[in-house]
Amino acid sequence: MAKPRVLVEDFADMLKFEPEPKIAPTPVQGGIVEMDFDLMESFPNHKFKLYQGKQFDDMTDSIRLYGILQPLLLWHTEDDRYIILSGHNRRNCGKAAGLTKGPVIIKENLTYEDAVLIVIETNLRQRSFSDMSQSERAYCLFEHYKAMKSQGRRNDLILEIERLMNPQDSEAFTTSAEISKSSGSRSKLAEQYTLTEDMLAKYIRVGEYLDTPLMEKFDDNQFTISVANTLSFILDKEKQQTVASFMESDNYKVDGTKADLLRSYYENNKLTDTTIVQILTGEKTRKPKSNKPQPVKIKPAVISKYFTPQQTQKEIEDVIDKALALYFENQGSEVTA
Known part of the structure; x- marks a missing residue:
């Protein structure tokens, strides 16, 4: 009886070692x-x-x-x-x-809040606030403001991270923890980032409430911080996403007037897909056409031709009114004649 052949490939498989787990x-x-x-x-x-x-x-x-x-x-x-x-x-x-x-x-x-604070602090060490995108600024300021209202362990945590990552020059840095020791107010945070308190408040609100799709538009400079702040009052994330979707698909722009309308319609429970489109297209911002005739300004040369400098404005208006009444009366007579 012939012995079964053992292929070289079989030996190779037998000799294979499982890689050690990392x-x-x-x-x-x-x-x-x-x-x-x-x-x-x-x-x-x-x-x-x-x-x-x-x-x-x-x-x-x-x-x-x-x-x-x-x-x-x-x-x-x-x-x-x-x-x-x-x-x-x-x-x-x-x-x-x-x-x-x-x-x-x-x-x-670490708690999750501790971890978020470290992420912010370490990113701020690697680049300046002015180099960040609008969404990064809003996120930083919102989380920083929350951290400044919760002291104690977080201060110690930031100082420890600073020591671990920069053991040679840890005293050269000013941390949010150190600033927080003196004040937890918005004014101190605004001073740290060289912002007005009004601008700081807007960034903090945007960082908390503006959803990602609109944040991306903000990063692309499609609207200002004031508009972003107004849009953040639309607390329904699906409504925010709908606004961003229409902006993307139809290249609509949002200015202060449109943002105010979007917020107003949302707060009055009237913000539907239809009204969003009407606002973004400008339909809701257009003034309705008036049935009244446009006002006419009479040239000074015409006034001086028929009136003296001594006549008052009321006297001039009365004469013009009578003259026009006589004119249209004669026009009517000519039509019926």
């Missing part, structure tokens, strides 16, 4: 460890725009030459996830540069 490193208090990029998750509903184009290419080239110089900051959650608080661009560009892992600092025992 295991997250043990967090080191205040220290830096290496972690695989595949174990990291992006922050949920991340509001800050990520690098594209030249910015992305420049960072990728830098990482390819020098590696990742500043560690990513991760949040180790209770359900054993590792969420990026700071370093989305470094992770993405590191992958593009051919790296599979990078240096990280791992934070534990």
Whole structure:
């Protein structure tokens, strides 16, 4: 009886080893460890725009030459996830540069509110407020304002993150935590961002209530902060999305007058798809045509031809009225004759 043939491919399959699962490193208090990029998750509903184009290419080239110089900051959650608080661009560009892992600092025992505050603080350290898009400014100011009303642990948290990420010059930075110690008012926050209190209030409201589709229009400079603030009073997200959808499909623009009408119709429970279109097209803002004749201004030369400087305006009007009455009376006689 012939022995069964064993193919080389069968040996290859037998000798294959299962790849070792990627295991997250043990967090080191205040220290830096290496972690695989595949174990990291992006922050949920991340509001800050990520690098594209030249910015992305420049960072990728830098990482390819020098590696990742500043560690990513991760949040180790209770359900054993590792969420990026700071370093989305470094992770993405590191992958593009051919790296599979990078240096990280791992934070534990955070609430979601703590995590949001860290995301804002670290983004503000990396670029100025003026460089941010309109939606990023609104988001920052709204979350910053909430944080300033809740002190204690958050102050300590920001100072700790500052120390971890900038151990050599932590005293050189002014944090929201430090500013919060002296005042929690809007005026202090407005001063920090060099805004008027009215402008600050508008940004905070927009950051809280304006939904993503309209935020994108705001980022594209399709309307001003004042218009964005007015639209934020439309609290029904579906109505906001409908407005944004019509703006997108038909290239409608929204100015202050239209925004006021949209808000008014919403607050009076009259904002339907039909009225939204009527407002955006300008139909609701057009003045109805009047049946009255347009007023006529008589030239001074005509007035001086028939009247003396001594005659009053009333005397002149009375004469004109009588003259016109006689004129139209004669016109009528000619028609019937």
